[in-house]
Amino acid sequence: MNPLPDHFTVSDYLIQRLYEAGLRDVFTVPGDYVARWFDYIDDPARNPDTPLTRLGCRSELEAGYAADAYARLRGIGCAAVTYGVGAFSLVNPVAGSYVERLPVVAISGSPGTAATDRPFARTYKILLHHATGNYRADRDAYQHITVAAEIIRDAAHAPAEIDRALGLALAYKRPIYLELWRNLWDAECARPQGALAVPKPPCSQTAVTQAAAHAAARITAATKPLFWAGVELQRYGLQDAFRALRVQTGLPYITSLLAKSVLAETTVGFVGTYTGPSSDYTTYQTVADSDLLVVTGDLITDDYEGIVQADFTTMIVAYDNAVRIGAATYSDVPLAEFLAALAAALKDQPARQPWATKGSATIDPDYRPFPPDLVTYARFFKRMETWVEADMTLVPDESSSMYVSCNIPVNRANGFVSQAAWGAIGYASAAGFGLSVADPAARPVVFAGDGGFQMVAQTISSMAHYGRNPVVFIMENAIYGIEQALTNSATYTEDQPFNAYNKIPKWEYAEFARALGAKAARVATLEHLETVLAEVKEDRDHVWLVQVVLPERDIPSEILRLATNTPPSPGQ
Template identity: 70%
Template sequence: MAPMSGLTAEFTVSDYLIHRLHEAGLRDVFTVPGDYVARWFDYIDDKARNLGSQLNRLGCRSELEAGYAADAYGRINGISCAAVTYGVGAFSLINPVAGSYVERVPTVAISGSPGTGPADRPFARTYKILLHHATGNYGADRDAYEDITAEAIIISDAVEAPAMIDGALGAALSEKRPVYIEIWRQLWDAPCAKPENPLVIPALPVDQDAVDAAAAHVASLIKAAAKPLFWGGIEVQRYGLQDGFAGLVDQTGIPYVTSLLAKSVLAETHPGFIGTYTGPSSDYSTYNTVDLSDLVIVTGDLLTDDYEGFVGKDFRQMVVAYDSTVRVGEAYYFQVPLSAFIEALSIALKGAGKREPWAVKGPAVIDPDFKPFPPDVITYARFFQRMLTWVEADMTLVPDESSSMYVSCNIPVNRANGFVSEAAWGSIGYASAAALGLSVAAPNARPVVFAGDGGFQMVAQTVSTMAVYQRNPIIFVMANTIYGIEQALTNDKAYTEGQPFNPFNVIPAWDYAGMAVALGAKGVAVTTLAELENALSMVKADTGAVWLVQVNLPKDDIPQEILRLATNVGPTPPETI
């Protein structure tokens, strides 16, 4: 079969990039077209080419959608890719890539750029014109990515392309961070050498003396502590260390919590699991366990300002192992990767015996309505109380940065990696587009999105992409015409005392269910509990379609969990609520 679109029969830079991405574990690329990158798409789409290393291309409606989908895909698959054009595409992709950087996802951002062709850089220099999509600084895109990637490179020579591609992909997989690869557009067809050896993934630097010293220090504190507690973090998942972490918990008998970002790092049926700790918005048993612990060992997690009260109180008594550094109080041990630390700590604790449980895992609790509402209407509390029994193990929960995030984390997840949230970067709108990526990376786990209407409006067109590629997420749009979490954080008295909502937090009402149908999906709007029950049965049974459920809520409703987060007041015992 002849190559399509006039593709050369020679092995090119395009082929090299496809082969290495496939070797790294990639199977799908999320794309937005543009003339500088389009030629690479021809190579991907030619299914007679690159046999054994083929990639699937999924066209997205915007760079924001492509980036969020790629980020979520990478959390499950271990590597992901979004490909866009120069300037307008690359700059639009920055926000998703920054989220991948903060939350340690090896997303490969690929951009084509002006090269040495007859209408590119030489022409622009001769005639003193500005090329389209360019700022005039032809390194600007790469420069913009330097602080949010492990490597940001521009490939301008076909001879150098293999080594540069290998270096960037190796950095992404080693550091679990995104990389930016920009390629001059005439190089897509340029011949280059084929891969001769496997892709090298550099090992993280290890100082064995520091590893042993850190493990011995932490082991001594654990042995002396009356109520030690592990905190399972996101690096446990990113580096594939679930078995090692679970073994450490089983060996010691020490219970564990997770952060919101790392929820479901292990299946939450594990007997040592206490709950998801989210600071003051946590449920009572989880909050109380963390508060009573006299030693918290944070294992592979970054700490955000959600935990400012905890960190401020316990800074000198806590252990944080993250990003190849172990901090024990105010002492630091460098070049200690988490894998080496977990292994060394397990060895250092051999013979210490298994502790009797000191923390009691409470039942999953959703706070009730914070004020009276008519008994038949849907509220946040009533909706998520129903989710406790409606959600099944083959679903992946995807809450957006919204009023739903800090209440949905109380839903038990009985499968590892069954909860995905952008809890640290926190870009609203992430979840809906992320569900596209998750449905591609793990087609047997149906994504269930809990989105605020404000966030959903930012990426609503992703429903069309889902329908085109016959994906099957369920998107619950919690519709109340308010950026609820923002309102609570800026003035919670709008809920508790009836003060006016901030005008900048008020958003227009959309017919989300009708829009879903217009975009090729299925939609239904619900306002009462009876309507919700009917919708829940319908969408669960229809496993082959995209469903959007517009959940109409009272405008003045907000989860108590969000109010606690806003006021920094911890939970009260359930029996007093």
């Protein structure tokens, strides 16, 4: 390593501001344009009061997903990669962070003014490695999936540009992209001046007051109003404010899949996690019976198209700095101000008597007979209901496990993490790594489809290398099961053939995981599953991969109900 300079540099500035914002760890993939910044992070003497830890990842997908999950618990995440090949590979994870409102800092180094960089390319008419020829292409790719995308070219302006972008990330809970010319890593710059400024989103007090009064009138007039608690409550630290409003009003509440565990699910008034037709019966019926849905800070996706079509003209939706009440929209209304104003507008109203109570969310039974000794989705997740403990964080992938796992009770706030809106398969395994770094006391338990796992399988190596202890259950049936159900559910109900494009190759996942340094087991029977579950729970010092072999034509009934838009029946 070349010795680090004696003066204060742009690298130091970036480290100190990231630390001030709450970051402690950076997920990285090396490359020559960004590697010099890693020298600064890895030198414990360089910034002793604001140290960051660098964790090397096996791919940009892993780094981005890990940073996204880390941000869900720590309030900010960071992935650092090289120009071109690295930055473009990081686009998908950053897009997910943008959709699901997470301040992830994507950092890239790029060609600068060094003798072998831009001047050399201009003089000799050559293309620099990792470049497309358009040296703004990386930044341009990020402009629509970040709240700020900056190319930092000058050390004198670097502090202001870094501060502005970081402030926007924290204010709007969205990612940012910072691309630094590589000659700036050692360039001298000013030290931070004062605290990092975080701008406040636009706020119209008139609109806040009007929106709260309108919403309060609707709630007062409704017979069965129902709160829909959303993910912005967690992102903006408003969980206590929502809990107080719920106690004040006495109203019951549901969550979406994205916002599951926004409060501990032992909280008074909690009914269940609403996932449209795949919901448990009590939750589904409560939503159907309600005459007013009050959405507080949630992103509504097409998972909820049925209820939105039915209730669009009456429902209240507070999200993304605005409030919609039926056809009326109030702009520049931050969620925090709206919750406070709504509480004030309802202060003279007595708390409602409970009209809905928490249901007994249950796993649907097997939809067809299987030999009684085999592991199936229903039998496995039924066992998870009692195996999972409060210090575990559940992380289902976008797979056949996602909708069934939401029936597992989570008795700790922020104890369930899913990428339920963006839905990139493979997210959960790398997210388990990021969560284990963000909160070492909470053990991630990942439920991954075998297809999604194959996209980021090397993350097991990162977990083992850094001594992390997630548990990764691979639900193995060699099929993109949820895709098959959505494209042709009759495959499962009428034994029609699988679509060829939904078949995936079989792997020996347990052997693979052992080769990467993890503990592993392969189970196919309920008896063997019990033995392995006991061993996994006893061993909290190692990462475990459990290959759960399933019948090829097994699928959770919850997925079939989702695919066929079939509401649940009593008992489901």
